[in-house]
Amino acid sequence: MSDLAKDQEWDFIVIGGGITGLGTGAILANGGNKVLVLERNDNVGGRLRPTEKDGFILDNGLHLLKYGKESALYKTLELSDCHPEYIKFIPIRNYYVYIGLDDEHLKKTLDKECIDKNKWTKRGWLEVPHNVNKMKGCDYFNLWKLIRIYTTCFKCEFNDIKEKSLIKFLAEKRMCRAHGCIEVTRYLKLISTALMHCSDPHYISAGEIFRTIKWMSKRKVLFSYPKGGWQQIIDKLKNKIIENGGKVITDCEVKQLIFQKNKVEDQNAIVDLLSVEGVKTSLGDISSDNVVIAIPPKNVPNLFVDKVIIRRIMPEYQKVFESLDPVVGISIDFALDSVLYKSKTFMYVEEPSGYGSTISNIDPSIAPDGKQLMSFFFPFPHQMLTRQKMVDELIDKCKKGVYKRYPKIQDNILFERVLIHDLVDSVQVDVNNYWDKRPKPKVPGIKGCYLTGDYLRTYGASGELAYNAILTTCTKIRKIEQNYFI
Ligand SMILES: Cc1cc2nc3c(=O)[nH]c(=O)nc-3n(C[C@H](O)[C@H](O)[C@H](O)COP(=O)(O)OP(=O)(O)OC[C@H]3O[C@@H](n4cnc5c(N)ncnc54)[C@H](O)[C@@H]3O)c2cc1C
Structure with missing residues (x-):
């Protein structure tokens, strides 16, 4: 038995x-629970962990809080008493796409619609409006076409269009390239690249993107x-767990879960009731009646090696995990x-689709005085980065x-720093991985076993899915705890 288990x-x-x-640990700890976090690396933070080089603070690929104070991360910090009001979230107010002077189609459109070209042709940049006010003065993204997108999306029910690709949806509504609405597709593609890390209109789920736009348009949302x-933020959450009597242990890999089987009567038959009893780790066995699994989904099935579970629960469940397609990507600083x-x-950057920022202009404290940090990120579907030659060409x-x-x-x-990320988001929220295809926070059939992470059946995509997963899992745990007390 390990020291952690003994005392x-x-x-x-x-x-x-x-x-x-x-995040999950901090909310549970703030609710009076003693929480033990086990991390296999020598440091916590996972994909969000920044590094430092020659006085520059480098994110693990440009990381922005896409929904600012409306983000579920802000709520997580509030719920865990981590006082987000003391963190300054610096908003980014302007959004541009580079068009250059060689976009013939754009020139023709502007000529046809008698739009003043002087504003953009000198610089080659176009403003991408992120709210209705901004749309009014917009050169290229025509106000009426954009309003039509917004009204269309407000009329649609998520369930009716979640399996439909954006391209198919727009064609049905006569709003695609074939109907002269090239800027509608372009606009939605940019929004989807930034928010969902999915840039191919053949894969973007109309339901998921419109639900996101609907949600955003009701709030004042700025990237920050x-x-x-x-x-x-990582330190605040970690300290909250420790302050409340918990521990955060690094260099400790969890190998598998330990289960307890009790015989119970169910509909006149004796069956095994499975519940979690603890975990086997590289430091020894540790017991607890409740385990939250917060690791990338492809590693989750490895934790369930018990024969009964493999036979009874895993065949179907494993398929769910195997079918999740991740987002991969290239970041350049x-x-x-x-x-x-x-x-x-x-x-916004087009071909290949991505985005970037002169991030040290937003927050000067992350670069030494008189120096500058520019960061760019290009998300791709996972099939794109399988061959080295392809990767080199993309870079x-x-x-x-x-x-x-x-x-x-x-x-x-x-x-310069180029990183190839074989895991950006655990799931690309698209026509193949929409809401219903993703697992819920409670592992079925096993008492005390929960999941969380940026692939769960909850709102948003990418990091926002991760932050919403924290809230969804904590809500589920609280509901179950309340039921036991009744
Ligand atoms: C390049 C890039 C750009 C991104 N841009 C943004 C952005 O702009 N905005 C945004 O919100 N999000 C962004 N994201 C996504 C965001 O980083 C992730 O969604 C989020 O960090 C996922 O957190 P997580 O805790 O679910 O998973 P992870 O960060 O992967 O954490 C899982 C942890 O579990 C540990 N672990 C795994 N197996 C075991 C085991 N058996 N035992 C013990 N520990 C284990 C791992 O070491 C890891 O530390 C980006 C990601 C990348 C890579």
Whole structure:
């Protein structure tokens, strides 16, 4: 028996010290539970963990809080008494896409619609409106067409269109390229790339994207960045667990769950009632009646090695985990020797689809004085990064795209960092992985066994799905606890 097991009784063991493990742990700890978080790496934070190099704070790929104070992460910090009001979330107010001077279709559209080209042709940038007010002064994304998208999306029921691709949906509504609405598809593609990390209109789920737009349009949402970087958020959640008598242990891999089988009578037959009893780890066995699994989904089935469970629960359940398609991606950071660009904007990038920001203009504290950090991120469906040759070509294409827009970068690089991410989001929220296809927070048939993570059946996509998963899992746990007390 390990030291952890000997001297403690844990109300909850949380497997995985990423943001969902820490967030769930902090809310449970704040509710009076003794929580043990087990992380296999030598540090917590998972995919959200930043690093430091030569005075620059580098995110693990550009990380923005996409819904600012409306984000479920903000709610998580509130619910765990982590005082988000003391963190400054710096909003990004302007959103642009680079079109360049060589987009023939765009020129024709602007000519046809008698739109003043002077605004954009000099700079090659177009504003992408993120609310109705912004739409009014917009050059290219025509107000009436955009209003039509918004009214159409308000009329649609999620369940009717969740399995429908955006391209099919727009064709049915006569709002696609074939009907002269190229900017409608372009606009929705940009929004989906940034919010859902899914840029292919053949895969974007009309239901998921319209539900997101509907949700956003009722709130004042701006992308934002936590001043000083993400580490403070990770630390706050971790400290909350420790303050309440819990522990966060690193270098501790959980190998499998331990179950207890009790014989009970169910409809005149004697059956096994399964409940969680603890976990087997690289540091020994640790017991608890409740376990929250907060690790990426492809590793979840490995924890269930018990024969009864494999026979009774896993065949169907395993298929659910295996069918989830992740998002992968390439991130590129440029640490520059001087301040070359003044913009404080969010920049959409087309071909390949991605986004970026001169992030040190948003938060100067993440770069040394007089220096600049520019970060770009390009999400791809998982099939895209399987062959090295393909990866090299994509990196080259991504870099060329950036240099075309920012030619001064190349002569002023202190260092550049290219990361290939084989896991960006655990699931690409699209026509194949919409709401119903994803698992719920309670593992069926096993008492005390819960899931959380950026693949759960809850709202949003990418990190927002992770933060909503924290709230969904905690709500489920509370409901179950209340039922036991009745
Ligand atoms: C390049 C990139 C850009 C992104 N951009 C954004 C963005 O702009 N905005 C946003 O909101 N989100 C973004 N995301 C997504 C966001 O980072 C993730 O959704 C979120 O961090 C997932 O958190 P998690 O805790 O569910 O998983 P993870 O962070 O993967 O944490 C899981 C943890 O479990 C540990 N673990 C695994 N197996 C075991 C085991 N057997 N025993 C013990 N520990 C184990 C792992 O080591 C890991 O620390 C981005 C991600 C990437 C990679």
